[in-house]
Amino acid sequence: MRARTERILVLGAASALAEATLRVLAPAGPSLLLVGRNGPRLDTIADDLRVRGAKEVACFIADLADPKCHGEVLDVAKRTLGEIDVALVAYGTLGSQAACEASFEETERELTTNFLSVVSFGTLLANEFEARRAGCLVVISSVAGDRTRR
Numbered sequence: 001m002r003a004r005t006e007r008i009l010v011l012g013a014a015s016a017l018a019e020a021t022l023r024v025l026a027p028a029g030p031s032l033l034l035v036g037r038n039g040p041r042l043d044t045i046a047d048d049l050r051v052r053g054a055k056e057v058a059c060f061i062a063d064l065a066d067p068k069c070h071g072e073v074l075d076v077a078k079r080t081l082g083e084i085d086v087a088l089v090a091y092g093t094l095g096s097q098a099a100c101e102a103s104f105e106e107t108e109r110e111l112t113t114n115f116l117s118v119v120s121f122g123t124l125l126a127n128e129f130e131a132r133r134a135g136c137l138v139v140i141s142s143v144a145g146d147r148t149r150r
Contacts, residue, residue: 006029006030006085007031007081007083007084008022008025008030008032008085008087008088009077009087009088010032010033010034010087010090011090011091012036012064012090012091013034013035013042013045013059014036014037014038014041014042014045015090015091015092018088018090018091019045022045022049022054023052025054026049026053026054028053031054031055031056032046032049032056033059033060033077033081034058034060035059035061035062035064035073036062036064037061037064046058060076064117065091065109065112066117067112067117067120070117070120070121070124073121074124074128083135084125084128084129084135085135085136086136087125087136088138088140089121089122089137089138089139093113093114095109122137122139
């Protein structure tokens with residue numbers, strides 16, 4: 001059975017991988033909620049996706065690295081999309097190796113952004129999908145997760 005892809009929540013929508021994925025999906029006419037930190041960039045992507053065939057495109061500005069905002073983002077997604085068929089997680093950072101070696105705070109920031117915040121949002125989404133017995137969670141990761149830095 002194929003997952004429905006009519007209502008898509010995109011976390012980290014300004015990333016190159018998210019944008020490329022959305023360009024492929026837009027001609028099918030989905031409704032989209034684009035979430036990220038850069039409002040003007042989200043607006044530009046939204047305009048492009050509308051031209052490519054997306055039915056509806058809304059934007060919401062949030063710092064997804066902060067798990068405290070995840071409940072609000074999920075609430076906005078439900079109000080905007082109704083139900084979420086697919087959630088695409090496509091955000092992360094590649095911090096400075098030297099800065100992480102020199103500072104626990106920098107290391108903690110990178111771990112929170114690239115791991116803990118994704119687990120936080122993933123848990124909320126998985127529970128939502130499990131309760132509905134429908135939904136697809138897609139998480140894009142970097143090769144850095146497989147090929148570690150020193």
